[in-house]
Every structure is written in C-alpha cells, then in structure tokens.
Amino acid sequence: MRRALPRLARNSLRYPLSLALAAAAVGAGVARAAWASEAELAGVHFSFLSWILLIVAVGVAERSVSSRWAFSVGASATAAGVVAAWGLLSAAAAFGEPMSQEALRYQAWTPSVTSAALLMAVSSRLRPATRWTLRWIVGTGVVVLLLMSGHASDVARMFAVLASAVAATIGRPARPGTDWRPSVQTRWRSAVASALVVVASGLALGSVVPNATGVLAWAGAVIDPIVAPVASALLVVSAVLIMRGRILGIVVGGVALVGVAVVSAVELIVRPIVDGGIVWQGLTGAETEWQVILLLSGGLPALAALILALGARKVIRQPAPVASAADRQRLHEALKASGDSTFAHMATWAGNSLWFGEDGSAIAYRVRDGIAFTVGDPISEGPRLALRAFAEFCESRGWTPVFYSVHDEAASALHEDGWARIPVGTDAVIDVEGFTLSGRRRQDLRTAVNRADREGLSAVWTSYADSAPAVRAQVDALCSAWADGKRLPEMGFTLGGLAELTDPDVRLMLAIGADGRVQVVTSWLPLRRDGRIVGWTLDVMRRDRRAMPGAMEFTIVSAVRQASEDGLQTIGLSGTPLAPHEGRQSGWLARRMSQMLEPSYGFASLERFKAKFGARHEPLWMSYPQPLQLPRIGPALLRTYAPTLRLTQVLRALRAAA
Incomplete structure (x- = not known):
C-alpha cells in the first residue's frame, strides 16, 4: 500500500486536465445539490453521464x-x-425557419460536444482499423443525436467534430498506415449498420429524451411503446450481425425495418393526407415547412430500408472457397520458386483455402467464425504487396484477416501499416554447418548417439510410400496411440499428423531397433527455393513408450547429419506454440493457455527439448487489424486448431491444470 499510493499519485499527475475537470464536475454537482432550491446554475447543464x-x-x-x-x-x-452552430441557426431563425428557432431555445454547449470532438481528434493517432471503428462510432452517435434531439448543442457537436478532424492533424504527424483504407464492402457494412442504429435509437429514445424536436423523434413517437423497444433491440442485433457479414442480420433487420417503415409512413404521411392534415400550399410558409419535415420523418425508416436493400449483397460474408486441382498445381509452382519459409509446405495440407496474387504469390488460409487465419508467411518474393492484397481480399468477403505465425519481416511490415501484433511462439532453426556434438550443452545428444550405437538403433531416411508394409503399419499404430492418449483432441492447422506424413514430398527419419521395432517417427517438410530443396523442417514427432531413452535426440541428430551430407544449410525444428520470445515475458493469455494445454500437448517441454540442439530462435507473431478484435480471434483460433474440441474437454483440461 505504501508503494501503491505514491505510484498512483505520480500517474495521476500525468492527467492534469482530467483531474481538474473531475474536480470541477464534482464541485458543480455539490453546488447544484446544495443550492438547487435557491438558485439554478446558469449555463452548463449538469449531466452525470455526459461529464463522465x-x-x-x-x-x-x-x-x-x-x-x-x-x-x-x-x-x-x-x-x-x-x-458555427449559433451563427447558422441564428441566420436561419432570422428568416423564420421554425426548427432553427426551436433549436435556439436550448444551450449550444454540453459536455458531449467537447467529448465527441476530442474522440474524433484522438482517432487520428490510432491504428487504421481502430481509427475507422472509433470514427464510425462517433459519427453515428453525432447523427443520431442531431436527428433525434435537434437542439443547438447537437448542431454544435456536428461542427465541432468536423473542426477537430482538421485541428488534430496540425503540428503532429498521424499514426502510420494512413494510406490503408477500408474496402468497399467494409464501408457498405458500416453504412448499413449506421442506418439500422439510427432508426433503433429513434425507437428507443423517442419516448425518453426530453424535448426532442429532431426529425427522428417523430418516427419514434408513432410506434407503440411496447413494440418500440423490441424493434429497437432487433435492429441493434441486426447491425452487429451485419458488421460480421452475417445474412441473418439482413433478414432480421429487413423485417424490422419494413415494419417500422410501414407504420411510420401510415401514421406520419398516409393518415395525415387522408385526414387533410397535409395540404400542399406551395414552397412558402411555416406550415408547409412542418409538413415537409413530417414527410421526411415518415420516410426516414423507408430510406434506411432502401440502404439495407442496396447493400445487402455487399455486406454478406462469403464462404471460403475450396482449393481446386488447378489451385494446387499453381501452389506447387509457387512453392518451387519461393517455398523456403517454415510453414510453406503446410499450405498443401487438406482443409486449406488458397489465395494467389497477381505477382504469383500464394497464401494458404482457413476461415473460422469469420476470421481468416493464414498458414504462416506469404509464399512470395516480396511479402508486403501480398499482405495488403490478401487483407483487401478478406475484407471484400466479409472476413477479418489474421496473419498467424509470421516471422519478423511480415509482422514488421504489418506493424508499420498500423496493425496490432502479439507473440505466438518461436521457430527453432539449426545452422547445419556449425552444428556439433561437442561441449557440455550437447552432453545429452552425445549420450543418445553413443547409446544408439551400443543398442543397435539405426536411423532410416525414407518416405511413407517407400517404407515396407510392416514399417508403415507400425508408424500408423504409433501415431494413433499417441493421439488416443490425450485429454484433448489431436490438433491440426499448423501441426501435422498421420495424414500429412503420407505426402510423397515429405521425408521420414525413423529410429528402428535391432529387433525391427519402430521406436521413433519424425516427419520432415521440404523447403524449396528456385526449384531445389534448401532445407527441411520438422513436423511430426512420435515416440514409442518403450523406446530407448534419448531415441528422439538420436533421430533428430541423424536428420541434421543427413542434411549436412545433402549440402543443405539449415534444418528447422518447426515452431513451438506459446513459447516466449527472447527477452520478453509471456502475456497472461499465453501463460493461461500454456497451462491448460501443457498436459495434453507438452509445448513447454517441447521448447526445453529443442534447446538441447543449440538452435537459434526466430520470433513468430500473430498480426491482426485492431486490438478490439482479439476476443473474437482467440476462440476462433482454438477451434481452427481443434475443430472437434468440446466445452467439456476444455473444462476437464482446466481442472487438470489447476
């Protein structure tokens, strides 16, 4: 406590304006509560929420x-x-415009005027996706209050937001990534969602906002007070679904909007015309102006329905395409040219969709719950253009692009464009030329190799198809037994299994005992550059329970020696999920997931095992447009790795970890 208080005081001094404003607000509230019966505060209207x-x-x-x-x-x-608001409204009121005269009855400043201006200004300092989201929220709120209340402060708020967008750019550069614009589909989703939120706000606030005189207030007032909250909730839910590209949002929002539009049109347009309440009297006169406003009020929900109809096809999330035979052939060509990244060959695995750039670049990805996860780095000579083009492709189909398990080059390029990123593991790479078994740190490896020689354990470099039927049967049994012994289902996505090691391009390094029993199975994915193999990366690691101690170490040392004989420069031990980057602490989420998954998948013990080989560790990152999307990305990523994972299995794993 003694340390916490001084730290709190120091941090508080960083916000002098906020502290002064809070003190002033508290003082004004106390004064109003104490002397309200004797004197009313003039000027600023005290509102707890607006001041907060x-x-x-x-x-x-x-x-x-x-x-x-x-x-x-x-x-x-x-x-x-x-x-600006006072000048515009005063000029209009001088010509007898009734809404301006009504608006001037109310004060031109409320705390929310400055709040909206500051939030709009701050948005210029945010990452592109977050900037767009905040501006959409502020802009929609400004429009709602302007159409709902119609007071002088609502007009002032609109002008203040426009002024702050200009003032924020003076004297300080904006955040990087300013040239990254949302796609047409994203803008359509935002426009349709805004229209739904505007109408929903009119229904929800029409009967509770005091002295509301805006155009939207008329539409909210004619809907039954019991029906209005239900319709408002449906429209808000529809807006959320539409922002995620769900067709259900179009259906629910369309039905609710049509109902509101029909009732508004009948009550505000059809019935007054039939009853003689609306009579055309030319383009002059206050009565005519109020009748035009009435027509606009009745037509506003219909306008929102029209926007929904026009944007329906553009906002719906598209399904992920299934890779065709032509796509796979094109992928193999890309892999031959520049498939030397750790996860490049994983692009060929079943379940992946494929995207190709105009320059021949390729990206494998999987879509889960509207999130498109890439399988590592782009297969490309120049990843920057491929990153941007793929992100635009995802947005056009209603997906959130997430570049998963990418190395520093891709992650840094995205970070420069304003994307958020978090560490998701490390990639262990062995330099074949400098690999040696000498030194204290390699004692375990020397012991394993010497014991293998004494016990007659041999290393066999082969493929699944070239193996004898008896060997293949043992490989199948060993892989199946490993998966059956786990609390959680076997993971996929960037972690291979039996189906992936049967690929004819994949090599196996087997440890076979003198009795012919397969003790260790490892599979190695090819890394290619300019049509030739330049390295291998480890994928499957399976060890028989009766295997010789150190059999896995012996098998990997044998693979490194094989790579040296073939003249290769590097051999990868693949990525270790959730491993902390060098010099960094793991985040709370990574530590919690590691604690839950360790009993079943052994990621932490895998990292310690790889350390025996003296490999260098390259950081792996997950890059995504904005931090607000992380709560959606996490569960979707878990389901991408384990599609059959059930809640009961997760709960059992959590109890076991605890």
Whole structure:
C-alpha cells in the first residue's frame, strides 16, 4: 500500500486536465445539490453521464498525445462548433425557419460536444482499423443525436467534430498506415449498420429524451411503446450481425425495418393526407415547412430500408472457397520458386483455402467464425504487396484477416501499416554447418548417439510410400496411440499428423531397433527455393513408450547429419506454440493457455527439448487489424486448431491444470 499510493499519485499527475475537470464536475454537482432550491446554475447543464464521458475523453487525449494538445484541440474545436452552430441557426431563425428557432431555445454547449470532438481528434493517432471503428462510432452517435434531439448543442457537436478532424492533424504527424483504407464492402457494412442504429435509437429514445424536436423523434413517437423497444433491440442485433457479414442480420433487420417503415409512413404521411392534415400550399410558409419535415420523418425508416436493400449483397460474408486441382498445381509452382519459409509446405495440407496474387504469390488460409487465419508467411518474393492484397481480399468477403505465425519481416511490415501484433511462439532453426556434438550443452545428444550405437538403433531416411508394409503399419499404430492418449483432441492447422506424413514430398527419419521395432517417427517438410530443396523442417514427432531413452535426440541428430551430407544449410525444428520470445515475458493469455494445454500437448517441454540442439530462435507473431478484435480471434483460433474440441474437454483440461 505504501508503494501503491505514491505510484498512483505520480500517474495521476500525468492527467492534469482530467483531474481538474473531475474536480470541477464534482464541485458543480455539490453546488447544484446544495443550492438547487435557491438558485439554478446558469449555463452548463449538469449531466452525470455526459461529464463522465468528457473526463474519459480528456484522459484518453492526454494519454494518447499530451495535456497541451488535448486542451488546444478540445478548446478550439468546441469554440468553432459552438460559434458555427449559433451563427447558422441564428441566420436561419432570422428568416423564420421554425426548427432553427426551436433549436435556439436550448444551450449550444454540453459536455458531449467537447467529448465527441476530442474522440474524433484522438482517432487520428490510432491504428487504421481502430481509427475507422472509433470514427464510425462517433459519427453515428453525432447523427443520431442531431436527428433525434435537434437542439443547438447537437448542431454544435456536428461542427465541432468536423473542426477537430482538421485541428488534430496540425503540428503532429498521424499514426502510420494512413494510406490503408477500408474496402468497399467494409464501408457498405458500416453504412448499413449506421442506418439500422439510427432508426433503433429513434425507437428507443423517442419516448425518453426530453424535448426532442429532431426529425427522428417523430418516427419514434408513432410506434407503440411496447413494440418500440423490441424493434429497437432487433435492429441493434441486426447491425452487429451485419458488421460480421452475417445474412441473418439482413433478414432480421429487413423485417424490422419494413415494419417500422410501414407504420411510420401510415401514421406520419398516409393518415395525415387522408385526414387533410397535409395540404400542399406551395414552397412558402411555416406550415408547409412542418409538413415537409413530417414527410421526411415518415420516410426516414423507408430510406434506411432502401440502404439495407442496396447493400445487402455487399455486406454478406462469403464462404471460403475450396482449393481446386488447378489451385494446387499453381501452389506447387509457387512453392518451387519461393517455398523456403517454415510453414510453406503446410499450405498443401487438406482443409486449406488458397489465395494467389497477381505477382504469383500464394497464401494458404482457413476461415473460422469469420476470421481468416493464414498458414504462416506469404509464399512470395516480396511479402508486403501480398499482405495488403490478401487483407483487401478478406475484407471484400466479409472476413477479418489474421496473419498467424509470421516471422519478423511480415509482422514488421504489418506493424508499420498500423496493425496490432502479439507473440505466438518461436521457430527453432539449426545452422547445419556449425552444428556439433561437442561441449557440455550437447552432453545429452552425445549420450543418445553413443547409446544408439551400443543398442543397435539405426536411423532410416525414407518416405511413407517407400517404407515396407510392416514399417508403415507400425508408424500408423504409433501415431494413433499417441493421439488416443490425450485429454484433448489431436490438433491440426499448423501441426501435422498421420495424414500429412503420407505426402510423397515429405521425408521420414525413423529410429528402428535391432529387433525391427519402430521406436521413433519424425516427419520432415521440404523447403524449396528456385526449384531445389534448401532445407527441411520438422513436423511430426512420435515416440514409442518403450523406446530407448534419448531415441528422439538420436533421430533428430541423424536428420541434421543427413542434411549436412545433402549440402543443405539449415534444418528447422518447426515452431513451438506459446513459447516466449527472447527477452520478453509471456502475456497472461499465453501463460493461461500454456497451462491448460501443457498436459495434453507438452509445448513447454517441447521448447526445453529443442534447446538441447543449440538452435537459434526466430520470433513468430500473430498480426491482426485492431486490438478490439482479439476476443473474437482467440476462440476462433482454438477451434481452427481443434475443430472437434468440446466445452467439456476444455473444462476437464482446466481442472487438470489447476
């Protein structure tokens, strides 16, 4: 506690504007509560929620840039918005415009004016995807309040947001990735979702917002108070589904919008015309203006329904295409040219979809719950263009692109474009030329090799098809027994099994005893460059329970020696999921997943095992557009690795780990 308080005080001093604003808000609230019966506070209307939002917005701005920047941008944008709103409304009111006269009855500033301006300004300092999301939220909120309330502060808020978007760019460069624009499909999804949220807000707030005089207030008032909350909830749910590209959102939103549009049109347009309440009187006169506003109010839900109809085909998430024979042939050509990354050959595995760039680059991926996970790095000479093109392809089909288990080159390129990233493991690579069994650290390897010589254990470099039928039967039995002994199902995606080692391009290094019994099975995936094999990477590792101690070490040493005889430069021990990067601490999520999965998959013990060979460790990353998407990405990734995983199995694994 003694250390925590000084630390809290030091951190609090980093937010002087927020602290001053909070003190002022508390003081105003106390004053209003104490003297409300004697005197009403003039000017600023005290609203608890709006002041909380303003304090949070100021704090975010101070943390993102600086207190001086937050004050200057917030003050200038707010002043510009209030002056512009007052000038425009006063001019319109002078000509007798009734809505402007009504709007001027209310104050031109509320705390949310400055809050919206600051949040819009802060968005220029965020990553591209997060920037787009925040601007969509702020913009939709501004439109909702403008159409709903129609007060002077709502007009000021709109102008303040526009002014802050300009003021935020003065004096400080924006975050990287400013040229990365959302796709047409993403913009359509945002537009359709905004239209649904606007109408939903009108239904939900029409009867609770005091003195609402906006166009949307009329539409909200004519819907039955019992039906309005249900329709509003359906529209919000539809907006969320549409942002994820779900066709159910189109269906539910369409039905709800048509119902609201019909009721609004009948109550605000058809019935007044039939009853004589709307009569055309030319283009002048206050009565005519109110009638036009009434027509707009009744037609607003219909306009939202039209936007939904126009964008329906563009917002629906597309299914992942199945790789054709022509795709696989094209992939093999790409692998021959530049398939020397760790996970390159895994692109050939069943279950992967394939994407090809105009330059011949290739990316294998799997789509789960709207998330497209790549199988490692792009198979390309220049990954930067392939990364961007694939991301645009995913967005056009309604998926969130996630580049999984990529190395520093791809992760850094995406990071420069404003993507978020987290470590997901390490890739162990052995330099064949410098590999040796001498030294204290290689004692275990020397012991394993010497014991193998004494016990007659031999290393056999072969393929599954070239192996004798008796050997293949033992390989099958050994792999099946390993999978049957786990609490959780066997993983796939970037972890191979029996089906993958039967590939004729995959080599096996087997450890076979003097009695002909297969004690160890390892499979090795080819790495190619310019049409020739330049290395191998380890995939499957299976060991018989009765195998000689050190049999696995002996088998891998034999594979390294085979690579040396073939003149290869490197041999990879593949990636180790959830292994921490050098000099970094594992995050809480990685530690928790490692704790849960260790009893079944042994990732931590695998990392310790690989350390025996003196391999260098290359970081593996997962790059994704924005941090807000991580809660969706995690479960989808787990289901990509283990599609048959059930909740009961996870709970049992958690209890065992605890």
